[in-house]
Amino acid sequence: MRWRGNRKSSNVEDRRGMRASGSGRLSGGSGMLRLLPMVFKLLGFKGTLVLAACVGAYGLFTGNLGNLLGGLGLQQDPSITRPAVQFHETAEEKELVDFVSVILADTEDTWTTLFHQRGKTYTEPRLVLFRDAVDSTCGMAQSAVGPFYCPGDQHVYIDLGFFDQLKNRFNAPGDFAQAYVIAHEVGHHIQTLLGISDHVHAARRKLNTAEGNQLSVRLELQADCLAGVWANHANRTRQLLEVGDLEEGLSAASAIGDDTLQKQSQGYVSPDSFTHGSSAQRVKWFTIGLESGDMASCDTFNNFGAK
Numbered sequence: 001m002r003w004r005g006n007r008k009s010s011n012v013e014d015r016r017g018m019r020a021s022g023s024g025r026l027s028g029g030s031g032m033l034r035l036l037p038m039v040f041k042l043l044g045f046k047g048t049l050v051l052a053a054c055v056g057a058y059g060l061f062t063g064n065l066g067n068l069l070g071g072l073g074l075q076q077d078p079s080i081t082r083p084a085v086q087f088h089e090t091a092e093e094k095e096l097v098d099f100v101s102v103i104l105a106d107t108e109d110t111w112t113t114l115f116h117q118r119g120k121t122y123t124e125p126r127l128v129l130f131r132d133a134v135d136s137t138c139g140m141a142q143s144a145v146g147p148f149y150c151p152g153d154q155h156v157y158i159d160l161g162f163f164d165q166l167k168n169r170f171n172a173p174g175d176f177a178q179a180y181v182i183a184h185e186v187g188h189h190i191q192t193l194l195g196i197s198d199h200v201h202a203a204r205r206k207l208n209t210a211e212g213n214q215l216s217v218r219l220e221l222q223a224d225c226l227a228g229v230w231a232n233h234a235n236r237t238r239q240l241l242e243v244g245d246l247e248e249g250l251s252a253a254s255a256i257g258d259d260t261l262q263k264q265s266q267g268y269v270s271p272d273s274f275t276h277g278s279s280a281q282r283v284k285w286f287t288i289g290l291e292s293g294d295m296a297s298c299d300t301f302n303n304f305g306a307k
Contacts, residue, residue: 103179221276
């Protein structure tokens with residue numbers, strides 16, 4: 001990607017030198033460790049011996065942590081504090097911070113323009129960098145859950161170490177694959193601003209698990225499509241993409257399909273427990289947004305298409 005020298009966002013909050021509360025206390029009486037089995041059940045996985053690995057795999061690019069905790073009525077105790085810890089930034093990580101800041105700024109430029117065209121004002125999200133664990137309005141999260149968006153504070157949360165996993169564990173290397181992660185989480189922010197997320201979560205409460213999962217799939221696929229819309233505008237108006245970038249994005253979308261991750265984590269596929277979409281679906285909807293550059297093309301609820 002041609003990102004160097006471009007504008008950096010002022011909405012990046014660096015908490016890598018701060019320690020998340022060890023209590024992990026959530027109002028409602030449940031800490032993160034007690035909540036994980038419930039999360040696991042909702043996502044369709046079984047067992048607790050491989051929680052860290054499976055939650056890490058299943059949490060990729062989801063934005064689901066905030067949605068899930070909010071739906072369960074679990075909010076962070078505001079009394080939690082984060083004392084400073086010793087922190088050393090390598091040159092490689094500093095460049096990655098610059099990259100994340102530039103990509104976030106580019107999403108800001110794109111969505112400010114597209115919202116203005118619709119007669120709306122775009123409210124920019126904040127992106128929080130952390131290490132190991134982080135406190136959010138949605139609760140305390142470990143790095144294992146992957147990048148996530150919390151609608152309660154309208155923040156995107158990323159541990160930069162995740163990008164190493166994306167490259168080495170999921171075989172999806174490249175800067176555009178990393179940009180896709182950020183753009184997908186910003187897609188969840190768009191859904192929050194437009195009221196789509198609230199509508200979906202309200203509807204899910206009236207459905208059984210399998211039906212609710214189908215709504216979650218459509219929400220996640222829409223975020224993929226919105227990431228594609230951003231990529232279209234970033235390339236068309238600012239020529240950010242280089243040869244091979246699109247392949248990186250498609251590889252990342254394919255690597256985190258429900259079917260692929262379930263095969264890796266539990267050895268079999270359970271379609272009724274899908275909450276993010278198959279690899280083919282995620283590639284399809286990212287491509288739709290990428291080719292059209294039109295938010296209207298991302299109607300995954302009325303134009304779900306072939307599975």
